[in-house]
Amino acid sequence: MFGFSIRTRQNNASASPRTTDSPRVTAGSPASAGSPRHMGTPGTKGSPKQVEVGEIDTSAPFQSVKAAVSLFREAGASPMSQPATIKKSAKTLEERVLVKETQLHLIMKELDGLKEQLRNTEATKLQALRDLEKAKRTLHDLTSKLETVCEAKQAAIESTEAAKVKAKELEMQKSSKPAAISGDDAWKLHVDSEREQYKASAGELNYAKQELANLRQDFDAVLEAKLSAFQEAADAHHLTAVNRERANEFSKEVSALRETLAQVKLAPLQAQEENAKLNAEKESHLHSLKMAKEEADRKLSILREEA
Structure with a gap:
């Protein structure tokens, strides 16, 4: 997930007091050439960046x-x-x-x-x-x-x-x-019967x-x-x-x-x-x-x- 790369340390000759002012380690001196930490050809004093081969990059993948x-x-x-x-x-x-x-x-x-x-x-x-x-x-x-x-x-x-x-x-x-008297009676009876x-x-x-x-x-x-x-x-x-x-x-x-x-x-x-x-x-x-x-x-x- 996080990659780590080995790259050369880039030193500024004008900014490093150890490489400019120190009498023991100077650009092009035998001490710097024979040092186990400084292998290879030293960089030019006037160049803005000096490449030193063989040193491990210690810069973190995160800023903090x-x-x-x-x-x-x-x-x-x-x-x-x-x-x-x-x-x-x-x-x-x-x-x-x-x-x-x-x-x-x-x-x-x-x-x-x-x-x-x-x-x-x-x-x-x-x-x-x-x-x-x-x-x-x-x-x-x-x-x-x-x-x-x-x-x-x-x-x-x-x-x-x-x-x-x-x-x-x-x-x-x-x-x-x-009618006769008897006939009248019969007739009256008949009429009364009919009337009833x-x-x-x-x-x-x-x-x-x-x-x-x-x-x-x-x-x-x-x-x-x-x-x-x-x-x-x-x-x-x-x-x-x-x-x-x-x-x-x-x-x-x-x-x-x-x-x-x-x-x-x-x-x-x-x-x-x-x-x-x-x-x-x-x-x-x-x-x-x-x-x-x-x-x-x-x-x-x-x-x-x-x-």
Whole structure:
């Protein structure tokens, strides 16, 4: 990771007091030429840079230890900032899970209410159908009674008409020829009998008329009940269809929420796995940086000791 190169030390002849002022080490002297640290040809005194072959470069790959530490911090800054982000994301996911669970609870509660309403509607529908069957039977009975009364009314009318005709005939016979005393008594008895029969027929006719009026009222009431039962049955069918449709929609929403909830609950586990993976990579990266720093420090120490 960090390279070290061996290069010649570049000395400035004018800046080094040891090579210019020292009587023991001068440019071109035998001491400088035979020294183990100064091998090769000495450089010219007037040149700005003097190359000495064979000396190891002791300059550090970093300007300072602070720079190396700063580099290590910059390299490890990104992994260190990730756990806070993951924790925040996990907290957001938990809040979303709580919201979804609350929504699911409310929808399930409303669905239970709709199911109860659907059961009540079905019960109302069955009761309406029973009332309708009862109304049909009552209507059939009243229709039969009405037919009987109509027949009785017609018979009474015919009997009354016949009695009237017969009474007129008797009146005409009485006025045309006088009868004997015994014949007058018989005629009077016959007229009285016809009159009583006429009165009875008239009473029966009035009774039949009254019964017919009552039957008409009962028939109208049954017909109104029948129409009301049909309307209730239609309303019950419509309400049942609407409730079933709403129940199906809520069931679909509940299924979708459950699927979303499962995905949301799975997200923190995935985030934890990613967090663990990132932590492992961070630890590995920091370990490699630490090893590299230790190696660099060791080499720097060796080079400083040799220098």
